[in-house]
Amino acid sequence: MIRGWKYECGYLFSNRLPNLGLGFVKNSLFKDVTSINSKYFHIHMQGCDNTKLEHLTLDAPADSVNTDGIHIGPTNGLNITNTIIKTGDDCISFGDGSTNIRVEKVTCGPGHGISVGSLGKNPNEKPVERIWIKNCTIIGTDNGVRIKTWPGSYPGKVNDVHFEDIVMDKVANPIIIDQNYCAGRVCQKNVPSQVKITNVSFRNIKGTSRTQVAMKLNCSAGSPCDNVELADINLTYSGGQVTATSRCANVKPKLVGQIIPPACPSNVPKPYNSLM
Numbered sequence: 001m002i003r004g005w006k007y008e009c010g011y012l013f014s015n016r017l018p019n020l021g022l023g024f025v026k027n028s029l030f031k032d033v034t035s036i037n038s039k040y041f042h043i044h045m046q047g048c049d050n051t052k053l054e055h056l057t058l059d060a061p062a063d064s065v066n067t068d069g070i071h072i073g074p075t076n077g078l079n080i081t082n083t084i085i086k087t088g089d090d091c092i093s094f095g096d097g098s099t100n101i102r103v104e105k106v107t108c109g110p111g112h113g114i115s116v117g118s119l120g121k122n123p124n125e126k127p128v129e130r131i132w133i134k135n136c137t138i139i140g141t142d143n144g145v146r147i148k149t150w151p152g153s154y155p156g157k158v159n160d161v162h163f164e165d166i167v168m169d170k171v172a173n174p175i176i177i178d179q180n181y182c183a184g185r186v187c188q189k190n191v192p193s194q195v196k197i198t199n200v201s202f203r204n205i206k207g208t209s210r211t212q213v214a215m216k217l218n219c220s221a222g223s224p225c226d227n228v229e230l231a232d233i234n235l236t237y238s239g240g241q242v243t244a245t246s247r248c249a250n251v252k253p254k255l256v257g258q259i260i261p262p263a264c265p266s267n268v269p270k271p272y273n274s275l276m
Contacts, residue, residue: 016040016066022048031055038067042087046073056083062110064088069111072098074126080106087111091141096125096156102132109139113171115146116161118181120153120195127157137167140210144174145202148181149195149220152188156195168207170238175202177228177251179220192222201229203256208238214261215246217253224250230263231256 019038022030024047034057035042042058045051053070060067069085072078074097084107085091091108094101094116108114114136116128138144145163149156168174177200179193197219214235219225230253237244248264255263 018042018044018071020044022046022051024048026050028052029054033057035059037061038064038087040066041068041071042085043070044073045070045075045078048075048078050077051075051079053078053080054082056085058083058085058087060087062086062088068093069108071095072101074098076100078102080104083107085111090115093117094128094131095119096122096128098128098131100130102134103136104134106136107139108136109141109169111141113138113141113143113146113173115143115148116158117146117148118150118183119148119158120150120156120193123154125154125156127159128161129157129159131161132164133162133166134164136165137169138171138174139169140171142172143176144168144171145205146173146176146178147197147200148178149193149197150187151180151182151193152191153193153195158195158197158200160199162201162203163205164201164203166205168205168209168235170208170210172210173213173216174207174209174235175205175215175217175233177217177219177225180218193220194223195220196223197225197228199227200225201231202233203229203231205232206234209235209244210238212237212239212242212245213247214244215263217246217248217251217264219250221250228253229256230254230259232258233263234258234260236260
């Protein structure tokens with residue numbers, strides 16, 4: 001068991017380090033690890049090729065700052081399975097250079113969901129490719145499954161990312177691509193993101209949304225998303241009698257099976273900030 005400190009000790013006034021930092025630890029298994037009240041990321045990984053994380057319990061308060069459950073830097077080959085993550089930030093975040101990663105049977109919440117990015121903040125970022133997130137449950141989070149890039153970004157690439165068999169329970173933004181992401185700094189909001197998103201699928205995602213807009217696909221006006229698939233989606237609004245809706249910009253998704261709410265009714269290009 002790895003312990004951080006309680007929230008009242010002050011996240012913002014400490015020398016923040018992850019509870020567990022893994023750098024260039026390859027061909028390894030980390031199993032039955034518990035991390036409580038991290039003051040920064042629970043686990044930070046970089047260069048940990050061909051590694052497995054199994055049966056982890058990561059727990060921090062919902063209002064804790066930057067307490068990502070697992071943050072993945074450049075890593076080729078990683079499996080995360082049978083894990084419970086409660087935190088104040090992303091349950092799992094994929095930084096640039098994350099490739100060949102599988103996430104299965106993860107329960108996430110509270111927190112900000114499972115996120116690719118944010119990307120495009122720095123020059124020469126490596127692509128994020130071949131990511132599979134499957135058989136996960138997301139409970140009461142601010143976001144569900146998300147891809148986020150900065151406006152006015154440096155060029156980058158997200159390719160071959162798949163979210164499948166996901167249960168959402170009162171999640172504020174169950175499905176979201178946000179290429180106008182801006183948090184904690186001055187952003188170039190008049191300049192579209194240059195991160196190209198291609199070959200992304202959201203399949204068999206069901207449950208409830210805490211907001212009426214259950215799907216937001218806000219792609220870049222300068223580099224629209226290509227080959228985005230929505231398949232067998234059933235998301236209902238938990239907040240009243242009105243039905244859930246979707247919003248889209250700069251994307252024409254492929255629709256497979258029943259899609260609730262109806263996806264991208266207008267399906268036309270819009271300005272980069274049209275969904276804000």
